[in-house]
Amino acid sequence: MRNRDRSSHRLGLDRSITRRDFVGGTLVGAGAALLGVPTIASSQGLDASWGGFAGIGDYARSNGNTADVVNTAHALRDGAFEQQLEKAQAVDDVYDLVIVGGGFAGASAALEFHDSGRGGRCLMLENHAIFGGAAKQNEVEVGGYRLLGPQGSHNFRVPPPLEAGATPNLAQEMWARLGIPKEFLHATPANVASGVRIATEYYQPMMRDEGASIGYFFDPRTHGQRGGWVRDMWSDELQRTPFDAQARADLLRLQKSDAHVVADAANDAWMDQRSYADFLKTAYGVGEAGRRYVDPILAASAYGVGSDALSALAAKQLTMPGTAADKTAALGNPMEGFPGGNATLYRYFIKAIRPDAIAGGNDLESIATGKVRFDELDRASAKTRIRLKSMVVAVRHVGDPQTAKTVEVIYSRDGRLQRVQARAVVMSTGSWVTRRAVRDLPSRHLDAFMQFHHAPILVANVAVSHWRYLDKLGVSAARWFEGLGFFTNVRSPVRIGERAPPLDPNYPAMLTFYMGFPTAGLPLVAQTAAGRAQLFGTHYSAFELQIREQLQTMFGAHGFDARRDIKGIILNRWGHAFVAPQPGFYFGLGGQPAPSSIARTAFGRISFGHSEFNGHQNWRWAATEGRRAAKQALAVLV
Numbered sequence: 001m002r003n004r005d006r007s008s009h010r011l012g013l014d015r016s017i018t019r020r021d022f023v024g025g026t027l028v029g030a031g032a033a034l035l036g037v038p039t040i041a042s043s044q045g046l047d048a049s050w051g052g053f054a055g056i057g058d059y060a061r062s063n064g065n066t067a068d069v070v071n072t073a074h075a076l077r078d079g080a081f082e083q084q085l086e087k088a089q090a091v092d093d094v095y096d097l098v099i100v101g102g103g104f105a106g107a108s109a110a111l112e113f114h115d116s117g118r119g120g121r122c123l124m125l126e127n128h129a130i131f132g133g134a135a136k137q138n139e140v141e142v143g144g145y146r147l148l149g150p151q152g153s154h155n156f157r158v159p160p161p162l163e164a165g166a167t168p169n170l171a172q173e174m175w176a177r178l179g180i181p182k183e184f185l186h187a188t189p190a191n192v193a194s195g196v197r198i199a200t201e202y203y204q205p206m207m208r209d210e211g212a213s214i215g216y217f218f219d220p221r222t223h224g225q226r227g228g229w230v231r232d233m234w235s236d237e238l239q240r241t242p243f244d245a246q247a248r249a250d251l252l253r254l255q256k257s258d259a260h261v262v263a264d265a266a267n268d269a270w271m272d273q274r275s276y277a278d279f280l281k282t283a284y285g286v287g288e289a290g291r292r293y294v295d296p297i298l299a300a301s302a303y304g305v306g307s308d309a310l311s312a313l314a315a316k317q318l319t320m321p322g323t324a325a326d327k328t329a330a331l332g333n334p335m336e337g338f339p340g341g342n343a344t345l346y347r348y349f350i351k352a353i354r355p356d357a358i359a360g361g362n363d364l365e366s367i368a369t370g371k372v373r374f375d376e377l378d379r380a381s382a383k384t385r386i387r388l389k390s391m392v393v394a395v396r397h398v399g400d401p402q403t404a405k406t407v408e409v410i411y412s413r414d415g416r417l418q419r420v421q422a423r424a425v426v427m428s429t430g431s432w433v434t435r436r437a438v439r440d441l442p443s444r445h446l447d448a449f450m451q452f453h454h455a456p457i458l459v460a461n462v463a464v465s466h467w468r469y470l471d472k473l474g475v476s477a478a479r480w481f482e483g484l485g486f487f488t489n490v491r492s493p494v495r496i497g498e499r500a501p502p503l504d505p506n507y508p509a510m511l512t513f514y515m516g517f518p519t520a521g522l523p524l525v526a527q528t529a530a531g532r533a534q535l536f537g538t539h540y541s542a543f544e545l546q547i548r549e550q551l552q553t554m555f556g557a558h559g560f561d562a563r564r565d566i567k568g569i570i571l572n573r574w575g576h577a578f579v580a581p582q583p584g585f586y587f588g589l590g591g592q593p594a595p596s597s598i599a600r601t602a603f604g605r606i607s608f609g610h611s612e613f614n615g616h617q618n619w620r621w622a623a624t625e626g627r628r629a630a631k632q633a634l635a636v637l638v
Helices: 003-011 067-077 082-087 104-115 170-178 203-208 220-226 245-255 268-272 276-284 288-301 312-317 327-331 343-353 364-369 431-437 443-449 468-473 524-537 540-558 595-599 619-635
Strands: 097-100 122-125 137-142 145-150 214-218 228-231 384-387 391-397 407-413 416-422 425-427 454-464 477-480 487-489 509-516 566-579 606-608
Touching: 003 540, 067 391, 067 431, 082 416, 097 104, 097 407, 097 416, 104 122, 104 343, 104 384, 104 619, 137 454, 137 566, 145 454, 145 509, 170 343, 170 619, 203 288, 203 477, 203 487, 214 220, 245 276, 245 288, 268 312, 276 288, 276 312, 288 454, 288 509, 343 364, 391 431, 425 619, 431 443, 443 595, 454 524, 454 540, 468 540, 477 540, 487 509, 524 566, 540 566, 606 619
Parallel strands: 097 122, 097 425, 122 384, 214 477, 425 606
Antiparallel strands: 137 145, 214 228, 391 407, 407 416, 454 509, 454 566, 477 487
């Protein structure tokens, strides 16, 4: 037996499959057929096996960028629709508003239109097989328990009470408008080692080494006898780690950098003119070891690239070390997380726009767990229709943009092109789609959108039968420095319903891996391209093997058996997950305006709203930009 076959057998890739490994009748999970790495692209592009096991439930229709979505988007990029546009079939009567994109920005735009009191008809076009954008979830059943993990967007903060006479911020408005609870139930830990702290979400321990008991793993194959696990490595200034003296000094300068005073750090324009790596070197003398430590955090949590390609102001938005950002003000209320990330938060928007779209009432459990009524989403009589699996490939005014009364929108659905017309359009898509789809885009807008560069991430959810190995180590989170990924943790998310497992090391859990693909030393565009090539060029089975090997290497000596304990691995690939704000992104370079200031300007009957305009993408900024774009659209509907 070859070495790969032996490794695959030991790690469980050849275990018998169950019904959960079939989606639409196609074998996509781990099994003997996937022991090799087959060619990932057919003559039609990526094939079904590339995406792998997608879980169960409504969201099994769409785990990240599926093969169909990638193939259609690449066809748009490559100009494959040009000869067919004029043949697109006209459908439906004229809409008042068409929204392109069904993430938080699109949902916020739809909600603004819904609440405007103008009446009229709205159509939301979403290219995935279920709404939500990156705010979707994965679901796996293990031992009778329902395990959820985020596909992308994750965590939120309950807004503080509105002070008398104050104007509510967007989060306060949304909590009141949508009826989102302000208090949540969490499971009580049981049989957990004394002193082990468990986070309610993912980002705080990953980004700040806070909020959880974290173990740091140094692979003995690299570090020899000094390899292994180190708990609370900062407590003795890294003396127990295998870092050499220079690396320890570098990391300690990074860790303590917030105590320094940097005269110009409060000047955002000054910070935006240089990279975060340059800033750390100039301000604190933090060099290569510090950059290697922060790069996976930056890439996985917010930007997709490393510190040498990223504006220092972007790092400040993320309250990264050394930026003199006020973390207390930035963090506000404690972070919360739903088991499936922000999918539940997003579903509150949909429930407000289309109460019939999700079965059940308006309580948290019904909204979070109610079945999506797919047959109702595109009902002809609905004021707001939601049309899934519809990739927009062309948007243009009917006539002169300055005098046109309607905009034509052409989209690909089930292999056919269809066209609709609208009195106004909101483009709630990333600029990589907008600049290709909007055919009469002015050169000023096109130049601005060309300055938005996007990087990929991979979010892997691994369902495991227990987490005793973490508890034996006295930790609930793990950070490592070699291999695939760099961080995962057991979480105590908001508890919803009765099918969630106890927060007990002897019961199943979902481990989530956020993984970016930074490549230090390469220019920004080259980093993003290299990351996408790795993300899209790696078959499910190859990623699965790497994940199994990584977990076995780290936890095998502490009772973990990949063959026995892994019950499902779902990959969520996002080829353009994050905008990566380069130096000058926020304030412009060489006297030129920032690209976002132009992108926010409406053009004729088309307005633009996406979280990327803020640089630091999250649900609040997506909702803010979507609402603004909807107001611009409403202004032309007078």
